[in-house]
Ligand code: FAD
């Protein structure tokens with residue numbers, strides 16, 4: 033008999049959720065995890081809790097508050113002395129939040145009886161895992177294995193991260209003072225969020241983006257509105273700018289090519305935020321014959337099965353939307369399936385995306401451009417936040433909600449929001465899409481007044497040219 037019915041390799045939001053769910057369903061479960069905090073102590077939670085979603089949001093919230101007090105409060109008739117910035121305390125607050133959450137996962141493991149095997153897991157064969165902890169090795173057997181080893185920051189040879197002045201997203205959460213001039217390679221989700229943090233705290237931020245358009249997977253209309261807002265906030269967005277070299281010489285000299293001209297500029301710090309790479313390091317993939325695709329992601333079918341019997345994979349290491357909630361939802365479904373429940377494949381189209389700038393950008397489903405290219409006839413309804421009573425009361429009138437629905441059936445096909453608390457507003461849209469609701473269904477749903485959600489309601493009314501407040 034195997035030691036465990038399930039061993040999960042990796043305790044990020046994919047792996048730890050999978051382990052918890054399987055234990056809830058009565059399986060004997062262990063989870064191996066090799067992460068250590070900066071003090072060297074083993075911790076759970078993966079990228080998301082330690083160096084991703086949570087610490088970045090802690091700094092985004094702190095920097096938003098600082099900016100609000102500095103420049104927003106006076107508009108409310110609240111005059112403050114210029115606030116004093118204390119970056120070490122801001123970082124400590126972030127670290128405390130991370131610790132309370134990672135400790136919380138350990139407590140949940142204890143509560144549900146999940147064994148945490150500290151160390152690095154390597155597949156020896158389907159059903160056999162070797163765990164290395166320091167110079168000690170042990171072996172565990174499992175009826176089923178779930179690989180949830182996540183991702184690591186992608187590297188480029190033009191700008192080698194040295195954790196001095198050239199850092200990746202992890203280093204960018206640890207600056208102990210605000211860099212006067214901050215360069216960021218890559219104006220994707222992570223670049224824009226980290227750029228926002230340090231710009232709000234006073235850095236002059238330049239984002240160098242190789243692509244000619246900002247956020248190509250975002251609805252073009254929303255991307256244009258967001259781009260204007262980011263530029264107004266002082267983010268210097270250089271599009272079509274490909275970095276060819278970066279040299280750390282008491283600050284960083286960066287060379288880039290834009291419009292066929294080679295340019296050079298100097299920053300105090302440079303963040304490399306060019307995407308994330310699947311993490312299969314030391315997993316034993318080649319030795320056991322685990323199939324990876326050309327980009328290094330573990331190949332899985334729609335039910336998370338790899339080519340090896342009894343070995344599944346979830347989360348960032350399998351590609352698709354590299355988001356925590358996608359990893360977690362896969363974790364739940366795969367645990368259900370291992371416990372004998374029938375599961376349906378995850379619909380990637382219904383995974384909400386959020387960029388936590390301010391305003392926030394959130395979307396789910398298809399963009400207008402994607403529908404056009406697929407030849408799907410659709411109707412569109414939009415509502416700007418400047419016409420929302422609640423947004424006006426908050427002084428947060430930038431942005432809009434845009435809904436796209438099928439021209440024949442009126443089923444919702446896409447929802448795109450740039451505005452205050454878009455990360456919260458998108459939930460209603462995802463629910464509507466998941467349950468195949470129409471724009472008419474949303475239009476008939478009563479929304480509290482005054483609330484930001486009324487903008488979603490009005491956009492739904494606008495699909496039939498029946499918006500009431502614009
Ligand atoms: P991970 O969280 O990467 O976890 C994998 C775990 O496996 C790690 O703990 C690792 O130590 C462990 N591991 C790897 N190999 C082994 C091994 N062989 N043995 C044992 N353990 C192993 N996503 C969002 O949805 N919202 C956000 O706001 C957001 N913000 C982000 C901000 C930043 C700065 C970054 C970097 C990422 C952000 N993400 C966000 C992305 C999110 O963090 C990832 O999508 C998510 O963590 C993926 O979860 P995962 O479980 O697949 O992998």
Ligand code: AMP
Pocket residue numbers: 188190217218219220221222223240241242243273274275276305306307308
């Ligand atoms: P994301 O994958 O959303 O994190 O975004 C990463 C961004 O980095 C993408 O938009 C890439 O186009 C961009 N990028 C990658 N390499 C370079 C480079 N050498 N110079 C500038 N931008 C880059």
